[in-house]
Amino acid sequence: MKEALWWHKEADGRILCTLCPRFCRMGEGQAGFCYIRKNIGGKLYSLGYGTSTGFAIDPIEKKPLNHFLPGSEILSFGTAGCNLGCRFCQNWSISKAKLDEAQSLGATAEQVVELAIRNRVPSIAFTYNDPVIWGEFVIDISCTARERGIKSVMVTAGYITPEARPEVYRYIDAANVDLKAFTERFYHKLTFSHLDPVLDTLRWLKNETDIWFEITNLMIPGENDDPGETQRLCDWVVENLGDAVPLHFTAFHPDFKLIDKPRTPAATLRHARQIALSAGIKYCYLGNVFDDDGQTTTCPSCHRVLIRRSWHDILEYKLEGNRCSCGEEIPGRFAAGGFPAHKDKPKSLVL
Numbered sequence: 001m002k003e004a005l006w007w008h009k010e011a012d013g014r015i016l017c018t019l020c021p022r023f024c025r026m027g028e029g030q031a032g033f034c035y036i037r038k039n040i041g042g043k044l045y046s047l048g049y050g051t052s053t054g055f056a057i058d059p060i061e062k063k064p065l066n067h068f069l070p071g072s073e074i075l076s077f078g079t080a081g082c083n084l085g086c087r088f089c090q091n092w093s094i095s096k097a098k099l100d101e102a103q104s105l106g107a108t109a110e111q112v113v114e115l116a117i118r119n120r121v122p123s124i125a126f127t128y129n130d131p132v133i134w135g136e137f138v139i140d141i142s143c144t145a146r147e148r149g150i151k152s153v154m155v156t157a158g159y160i161t162p163e164a165r166p167e168v169y170r171y172i173d174a175a176n177v178d179l180k181a182f183t184e185r186f187y188h189k190l191t192f193s194h195l196d197p198v199l200d201t202l203r204w205l206k207n208e209t210d211i212w213f214e215i216t217n218l219m220i221p222g223e224n225d226d227p228g229e230t231q232r233l234c235d236w237v238v239e240n241l242g243d244a245v246p247l248h249f250t251a252f253h254p255d256f257k258l259i260d261k262p263r264t265p266a267a268t269l270r271h272a273r274q275i276a277l278s279a280g281i282k283y284c285y286l287g288n289v290f291d292d293d294g295q296t297t298t299c300p301s302c303h304r305v306l307i308r309r310s311w312h313d314i315l316e317y318k319l320e321g322n323r324c325s326c327g328e329e330i331p332g333r334f335a336a337g338g339f340p341a342h343k344d345k346p347k348s349l350v351l
Contacts, residue, residue: 002049002136004037006164015039019164020083020132021197034133035081048079048134052107055115055351059312063125063155064248064287066297067332068174068212070307071314071339074153075116077107078128079137084157085192086180088220088258109140111351116150122335123173127155135160135168142171158201159193165204174333175213176248177202181224182233190223190258199236206241212333214246216287219264219272221252230272234279243280244331249273250287266291283331301328314338 006019017024017032024032026039036048055077060069062076082089116124124145131138131154142152154175160168169175179198180191187195205213217233219225237245249272251264269286273294276284286294290311297307304324308316317338323329 002046004044004046005136005167006161007044009042013042015042015044017044018161019135020159021161021194022083022159032083033085034083036079036133046134046136048081049137050106050108051079052077052105052112053080053128054105057119057121058125060123060153061309061312061314063127063153063176064216064250064285065153065174065176065212065214066248066285066295066307066309067214067246067283067330067334068153069122069151069333069335069339070297071317072123072335073119073121073339074123074125075112075119075121076125076127077112078126078131079134080129081133082129083133083159083193084130087190088218088252088255088261090253090255105351107351109137109144112141113144113148113150115351116145117148121150123151123153125153125155127153130156130159132156132160132164132168135164138168138172139170146171157191157193158198160197160201162200162204165201169205169209169211172211175205175211176216177205177213178216178218179233180218182229182236183224186224190220199240203240206245214248215241216248216250217272218250218252219268220258221262221264221268223261225264225268225272227271227275230275231279234276234281238280243282245281246283246285246332247276247281248285248287249276251289253288264288270294297330299324299326299328299330302326306330 007015007017010016014025014027017037022033028039031038038045038047057073058076060072060074126138145152151173154172158177184195187193205211249269253263266289273284282300292310295309299306306318322334
């Protein structure tokens with residue numbers, strides 16, 4: 001537990017949390033929507049600070065990030081709680097749990113970074129639940145990681161205020177932002193949040209930082225898979241973020257409170273990818289399905305295959321630094337020579 005940042009006391013004695021656009025107001029002893037920011041004795045505390053619901057080593061492609069150290073492994077962990085209420089959450093046992101329900105473990109920033117170094121992984125991912133709600137812990141870990149030469153990755157819904165963004169992202173190297181849909185109706189009905197703050201975060205990442213970021217859109221049948229909505233989403237990305245931001249369309253499977261929907265057909269994802277490519281997006285990928293073409297990085301100039309993937313495995317790697325042999329520069333953060341293909345399944349870890 002640590003005294004939180006981004007809050008102030010109101011005239012009626014309640015605390016206003018200004019970390020995310022939910023702006024929770026909490027009386028004495030009350031927690032916010034996320035469960036882990038609580039008014040204790042007239043101060044706001046982050047109950048998620050120094051905790052973890054477990055660690056694992058994953059392929060970086062699982063985040064998903066295809067243009068950030070492709071082929072590398074990443075240390076993944078999260079806490080409990082979330083500031084969104086997604087009815088389709090696929091990590092609901094963590095995101096909808098309070099700390100005492102999630103069998104949380106104690107962990108210091110130094111221990112987390114040391115765990116990454118000990119297992120020879122170049123990056124740490126803040127993931128599973130949204131790391132925005134434990135922003136104080138993110139700052140301390142990512143600062144320590146940078147001092148030790150380890151990269152930091154945010155896997156997030158991007159639901160954060162302009163006040164908190166610069167501090168939470170100060171030492172972040174890459175992010176995957178979950179753009180859950182492109183209608184306010186979807187965000188209000190299925191996530192209990194709003195679309196505009198997410199779009200604002202994406203514009204901020206593009207225009208005011210040098211953080212590498214990619215976008216994921218989980219396509220749910222009957223909710224956000226209409227081709228017209230996909231077209232509007234892609235057009236907005238090109239107009240506001242450019243044509244080089246990788247966009248991932250991923251398949252939904254029934255979970256949590258949305259078990260009456262079918263799995264996303266592969267054909268829906270392939271159609272979405274064609275819409276994206278036609279809109280001018282140069283790098284569009286498919287996830288949660290086996291589709292080698294939809295997971296392969298191709299040079300937009302000469303169309304040569306540069307990184308061939310199957311699921312999260314890299315089968316071919318032909319980048320020369322960050323360029324194709326034709327001279328075309330591929331946007332992203334690439335290591336010289338790349339990383340060896342993943343050989344092991346994700347491992348569970350303890351401190």
